[in-house]
Amino acid sequence: MCTMPLDRPSVPLVSIILIFFRIGLFSFGGGLSGWIYRDVVTLRGWMTDADFLSGLALSQILPGANVTNLAVYIGQRLRGPAGAICAVTALVAGPFFAVIGLLVAYDRLSTMPWIQDGMSGAAAAAIGLLLVVAIKGARSASSSLVPFITLAVTFTAVGIMQWPLVPVVLVLAPLSVLLAWRKAASNA
Amino acid sequence: MRENLLWSLVAVFVPFSLVSIGGGPSIFAGIQHQSVEVHRWVTAREFVDLFAIARAAPGPGSMLVTLLGWKVAGWTGAVIATLALFVPSSLLCYGVARMWSHYRGRHWHTALETGLAPIGAGLILAGVVAIFRVAGAGALSWIIAALACLIFAWRPKLNPLFVLAGGAAAFAILHGAI
Numbered sequence: 001m002c003t004m005p006l007d008r009p010s011v012p013l014v015s016i017i018l019i020f021f022r023i024g025l026f027s028f029g030g031g032l033s034g035w036i037y038r039d040v041v042t043l044r045g046w047m048t049d050a051d052f053l054s055g056l057a058l059s060q061i062l063p064g065a066n067v068t069n070l071a072v073y074i075g076q077r078l079r080g081p082a083g084a085i086c087a088v089t090a091l092v093a094g095p096f097f098a099v100i101g102l103l104v105a106y107d108r109l110s111t112m113p114w115i116q117d118g119m120s121g122a123a124a125a126a127i128g129l130l131l132v133v134a135i136k137g138a139r140s141a142s143s144s145l146v147p148f149i150t151l152a153v154t155f156t157a158v159g160i161m162q163w164p165l166v167p168v169v170l171v172l173a174p175l176s177v178l179l180a181w182r183k184a185a186s187n188a
Numbered sequence: 189m190r191e192n193l194l195w196s197l198v199a200v201f202v203p204f205s206l207v208s209i210g211g212g213p214s215i216f217a218g219i220q221h222q223s224v225e226v227h228r229w230v231t232a233r234e235f236v237d238l239f240a241i242a243r244a245a246p247g248p249g250s251m252l253v254t255l256l257g258w259k260v261a262g263w264t265g266a267v268i269a270t271l272a273l274f275v276p277s278s279l280l281c282y283g284v285a286r287m288w289s290h291y292r293g294r295h296w297h298t299a300l301e302t303g304l305a306p307i308g309a310g311l312i313l314a315g316v317v318a319i320f321r322v323a324g325a326g327a328l329s330w331i332i333a334a335l336a337c338l339i340f341a342w343r344p345k346l347n348p349l350f351v352l353a354g355g356a357a358a359f360a361i362l363h364g365a366i
Contacts, residue, residue, distance in 0.1 A: 061304050063206050180300075
């Protein structure tokens with residue numbers, strides 16, 4: 001059964017917690033799947049390549065942060081519900097305190113004007129990190145017409161027209177999936 | 189009053205949790221609209237600062253909501269906002285992960301993947317525009333963002349903290365000079 005943990009000695013929950021806590025604390029700026037792969041597949045052999053990669057695809061198409069979804073998936077595969085809860089909680093716990101600590105430090109310092117300038121510069125650089133992801137997505141979407149139009153309509157509605165995001169996605173997602181489904185069926 | 193605030197955190201972030209296809213960046217535009225214009229939890233300027241802090245800290249960029257919760261109601265607000273954003277999507281992911289192996293390779297599997305991907309990309313682009321709009325950013329911000337983008341594309345494994353620090357230094361120096 002797919003819902004059973006993997007057919008090997010079960011992984012201690014403590015190990016899951018320690019590994020995901022460490023990954024969470026070092027996950028600056030995203031791109032964590034490489035770290036998780038190294039810990040879970042390469043170093044410990046807890047999962048096969050195929051298992052990991054299908055989980056990665058899943059965590060990216062589902063709503064939610066990709067990394068937390070991947071943690072839920074791996075925790076579930078290794079130890080069922082308890083594993084999923086341990087993995088995702090450990091992953092988020094470190095960043096939770098780190099981000100609040102940074103904010104408190106920033107609030108104390110923000111009266112100095114050069115701090116304001118510095119934050120504007122850091123924010124602009126952080127947007128560069130987003131642009132990389134957006135460009136990657138746009139490049140793969142423009143391989144054919146339908147995904148390109150979907151991307152353009154989504155961007156125009158939310159980014160230019162400033163329509164509310166939730167209804168836009170609720171209308172576009174079923175349409176886009178339906179079109180992809182028909183295309184897949186006609187190719188099969 | 190305080191309970192109303194906590195409920196409004198839940199009411200705003202739970203739906204975002206379930207539509208954040210492609211991760212946190214896809215909902216930044218919507219979160220910005222809700223927390224600056226609709227609920228007025230923070231000013232446009234504060235929102236941009238929170239965004240930068242969340243990106244500089246470890247963890248998913250969507251820890252931005254932890255900071256919004258903190259601004260609204262301290263520790264309780266931070267915990268509630270974080271749970272509101274991460275629990276619904278995690279539950280959904282858990283349910284789907286259980287079924288996933290059963291249906292691997294089926295058509296709907298591929299259709300979901302290819303159908304949702306361009307929506308995620310479009311939302312991320314919209315998020316970029318939204319953040320620049322609230323920042324009231326000038327040419328200097330755009331230039332730093334474009335340069336940072338080039339650096340990240342060129343060296344994907346470079347620790348982003350270095351680039352953020354570089355952007356901060358460049359802005360602080362050039363903004364005074366121009």
